Amino acid sequence: MDGLYIKKNEGISLEAGIESVGSLRLLAQAGGLEVMRQSILKGATVWITPAEDVETLEFFYILSGALEMKVDGSPQQLAAGDSFYVHGLRDELLIRARQSTELLYITNRPLFDSLFGFQDDLTNLLRQIDEKDHYTYAHSVHVMCYSAKILEQMALDGMDTATVSLDTLMVASLFHDIGKCFVPDEILKKRQPLTKSEQRFIVRHPMDSARILKQRFDEKIVEIARNHHERLDGSGYPFGLIGDEISVEARMIGVADSFDAMTTDRGYNRQMGCLEAAEELYALKDRYDRRVTGALLTLARSGALEEIRKGDGSARP
Ligand SMILES: [Fe+2]
Ligand SMILES: [Fe+2]
Incomplete structure (x- = not known):
């Protein structure tokens, strides 16, 4: 009819x-x-x-x-x-x-049309990550899930998270390592310690992530991806930024990123349990924001991170 x-x-x-x-x-x-x-x-x-x-x-x-x-x-x-x-x-x-x-x-x-168009663009980028290195893809999905949980916990803890957009955080966390597309396979998958020149490829991946994301997303997402390896005390890379030079979103993804690396078996590291890793990050207060690691610790104690850790990244956005 x-x-x-x-x-x-x-x-x-x-x-x-x-x-x-x-x-x-x-x-x-x-x-x-x-x-x-x-x-x-x-x-x-x-x-x-x-x-x-x-x-x-x-x-x-x-x-x-x-x-x-x-x-x-x-x-x-x-x-x-x-x-x-x-x-x-x-x-x-x-x-x-x-x-x-x-x-x-x-x-x-x-709402729906803009979300759907957005989704398409993201899916193509994600496919590129997955084809290059499934570990990086699974890691990206894990970091996104951990970041969303951390934001939720920070809000529940009564912290002022009004300026943090969940959408921005999720997009930035999912694509924070897209710049690894430019790292040669033999370096990306190498299990032995990297040489100085090989390390240079790794050190530049946040800048490459930022460059790729700049073509599609706003400056906030670009900044978060560029700074996810920066640490409060200036010990991070690529620029050695300190304190307030690093946004709260980049700090959140930095914590989620390190947590996933510590709790995942990559063949050359000692895989930690969720609680042990969260406690270690919480103790590193000069490098990681305690508002973030405190929320992570609460989540680890409640067992809320275990489900994500066990996943293989198949929870596609
Ligand atoms: Fe990274
Ligand atoms: Fe990462």
Whole structure:
């Protein structure tokens, strides 16, 4: 029948973000209006950000599960059958899934198309990493998952994370090592200690990551990737930046990056357990930001990092 559209498998699926957060599916789209089904996994946190357009409306109906959101400082519980909408939102709204939750999401904010186009671009880059070196690919996915968890924990610990965008953090963490595309295979996969000239290839990979990302993303993402090996005391590379010269996002990815290297068996290192590695990073307070390593330690103690560590990076964004 003209004008009738039936989608039995609920339309195009977009894993918006990472599998440890959930997914977004487009059900219908017309006249600037999008109808989506959003899944949020148990324990995951999502943000609704204020829209630039004052006419923006975002409506959510909880199909199943349970959510908690902080409204003016006090927690509000929402369950299946409840709904809420935002219109003229001024501050970010943080929502945590107390159970795995399914939502019907209707908005006049053109969201899905931009996310889907964005996703395509990212997928091509990711494929390049995976073809070059599966270890780097799995590592990149791990670092992204750890970074998202660290941000969530820092927010739960009451730290001011308002300036940190989860999307920016995830993109930067996923592609922080894309510059390794330029490192010769024999150096990238070498198990013996590297010579001085071989080290030079490794030392320049953050700059190559930044150069590649500059063609696609904004300066914030470029800066994070460029500085993920910088350390607070100036002992990092490529520039030996110190303290405030390194953004909090680059510090977060630096911690997640070192943590993954310490807890992964690469054939030439002693693989540590999550708690041991988190404790060691926490002790290195001159190099790593304690707000970040403190959150990592809390997560390690709760066992929240173990699941990610065991994964092989198949949790594609
Ligand atoms: Fe790196
Ligand atoms: Fe890395």
